[in-house]
Amino acid sequence: MRRKLSIILPCLLLAALAAGHTAAWFAGTHYLATGFNAWVANRRAAGWQVDAGMPVRGGWPLAASLTVPGLALSAGPAGAPGRIDWRAERVVLSLAATSPDRLGIDLTGAQSVRIAPGPEVPYTADIFHAEVPLTRAQPTATSGPTGSLQVRNLHVRDATIGLLTGQLTASAAPALSLSAEAIDLPPGVTWAFGPHISSFAIDATLLGALPPPGPLAAMAEAWHGAGGAVDISHLALGWGPLGLSATAHLGLDDRLQPEGTTKLRVIGYAKALEALAAQHVITKDAAMAATAVLTLLSHAPQDGGTPEVEVPLTLRDSTLLMGKTPLVKVPDLVWPRG
Numbered sequence: 001m002r003r004k005l006s007i008i009l010p011c012l013l014l015a016a017l018a019a020g021h022t023a024a025w026f027a028g029t030h031y032l033a034t035g036f037n038a039w040v041a042n043r044r045a046a047g048w049q050v051d052a053g054m055p056v057r058g059g060w061p062l063a064a065s066l067t068v069p070g071l072a073l074s075a076g077p078a079g080a081p082g083r084i085d086w087r088a089e090r091v092v093l094s095l096a097a098t099s100p101d102r103l104g105i106d107l108t109g110a111q112s113v114r115i116a117p118g119p120e121v122p123y124t125a126d127i128f129h130a131e132v133p134l135t136r137a138q139p140t141a142t143s144g145p146t147g148s149l150q151v152r153n154l155h156v157r158d159a160t161i162g163l164l165t166g167q168l169t170a171s172a173a174p175a176l177s178l179s180a181e182a183i184d185l186p187p188g189v190t191w192a193f194g195p196h197i198s199s200f201a202i203d204a205t206l207l208g209a210l211p212p213p214g215p216l217a218a219m220a221e222a223w224h225g226a227g228g229a230v231d232i233s234h235l236a237l238g239w240g241p242l243g244l245s246a247t248a249h250l251g252l253d254d255r256l257q258p259e260g261t262t263k264l265r266v267i268g269y270a271k272a273l274e275a276l277a278a279q280h281v282i283t284k285d286a287a288m289a290a291t292a293v294l295t296l297l298s299h300a301p302q303d304g305g306t307p308e309v310e311v312p313l314t315l316r317d318s319t320l321l322m323g324k325t326p327l328v329k330v331p332d333l334v335w336p337r338g
Contacts, residue, residue, distance in 0.1 A: 028064025193240030
C-alpha cells in the first residue's frame with residue numbers, strides 16, 4: 001500500500017501542477033486577447049484606423065502569447081500633413097512566467113512607417129523587442145513605470161544599426177535614454193567622416209505637458225505655452241576621427257522657431273577638419289585656420305588623454321552663434337497648418 005502511494009502521490013502532484021500551469025496559460029492568453037480588443041476599441045474611438053488579422057493564442061508552456069498578423073495603424077486625417085501610417089507583418093504580445101507584470105511586444109517580419117507627406121519607409125530587424133510594465137501606479141514628478149527597447153540588426157533601406165537599445169520612464173517629465181552601435185550609413189554617398197558611426201547615445205527629459213493630437217502648428221504652440229522644452233543631459237557621438245559629447249537645452253521661441261543652448265566637447269577636431277577639407281565641405285585654408293583657433297582653445301585632460309575643446313553654441317532668432325559670434329543663418333521652420 002505504501003509503495004502504491006509513493007508512486008501515485010508524485011503522479012497526482014505532477015498532474016495538479018500541469019493542470020494549474022495550463023489554467024494559468026488560459027488565463028494569460030485570455031488577458032492578452034481581452035486587453036488587445038479593448039486597446040483596438042479605444043484607438044478607434046479616438047479616431048485611429050486599426051486593421052488586423054485574426055489573433056492566434058500560443059506560447060505554452062513557458063509563456064502566454066497572442067500573435068496578431070497584419071497589424072496596421074493610421075492616426076490623423078487622410079491626406080493631412082503629419083498623418084502616421086504604420087504596418088507590421090506580425091506582432092507578438094506575451095506574458096512570461098518569470099515576469100508576468102511586464103508585457104512583451106515583439107515585431108517580426110516586414111514593417112513600414114510613413115509620416116505624410118513623406119514616402120513610406122520599410123524596415124526589418126532580426127530582433128525587435130519592447131517591454132511595457134503592467135502597473136496602475138501613478139507616475140510622480142521624478143519616477144514612474146519604465147519601458148525598454150532592444151533592436152538588433154535594424155535595416156532601414158540601405159542603412160543598418162547593429163544594436164539599438166532604449167528606456168522610457170513615464171514620469172511627469174518623461175525621460176528617454178537611447179543608444180546605438182555599429183551604424184552603417186547608406187553607400188553611394190560621400191560621408192565626410194566615413195560611412196560607419198561607431199556609437200551614438202542620448203539621455204533627454206521632456207518638459208511641459210504634451211498637447212492632444214491635432215495640427216502640428218497648434219500642438220507646437222500649445223507645447224510652447226506650457227513651457228515645453230527638451231533637456232539633454234548627455235549626448236555622445238563617435239564617428240570616424242570625431243568624438244563629441246554635449247549637453248543642451250532646446251525649445252521653441254515665440255515664433256515657434258527652434259532656440260536653445262548647447263555646450264560641445266570635441267576631440268579629434270584636427271583630423272575631422274582635414275576630412276571636411278578633403279571632401280570639399282570647407283576649404284583647406286579654413287580648415288587650417290579653424291584648427292589653429294581650436295588648438296589655442298583646447299586643453300589636455302588631467303589624465304594626459306587627447307586634447308579636447310569646449311564650444312558653446314546658441315541658437316537664437318534663427319542664427320547659430322559660437323559665444324557671441326554669429327556662424328550661420330538657420331532657415332525658418334515652416335509648420336504645416338493642415
